[in-house]
Amino acid sequence: MNADLEIKLLKETVIALREELEKGKFEERDHIQAAVASANDEIRQLRAGVVELREELEIREAQHEEQVRSMGLRHEREKAEFHRTIKALRQRLEELDERLRMQARQRAATK
Secondary structure, eight states, X not given: OHHHHHHHHHHHHHHHHHHHHHHHHHHHHHHHHXXXXXXXXXXXXXXXXXXXXXXXXXXXXXXXHHHHHHHHHHHHHHHHHHHHHHHHHHHHHHHHHHHHHHHHHHHHHHO
């Protein structure tokens, strides 16, 4: 009977060890699944961050392009205004010059 008891105890030990091994495998699988889920969540968040940053960059590029275009238009308007001012001053200077010449001729004629 001693041998039968020893066999029974060994079988129970084998069963207990097998159950513990399976439990360890399940726990390991759960840890792996949790790590994969966490990594996938982090990847999803990073991708969302990349999309958000890309959209922000596109908005800023569009704003910059608009500012450059606006500055170009302002520059062209200022340049046109300067040309008009130069033309008006030149015309006024020519008129003054012509008046001075006429006055000089009148003085010369009266002398």
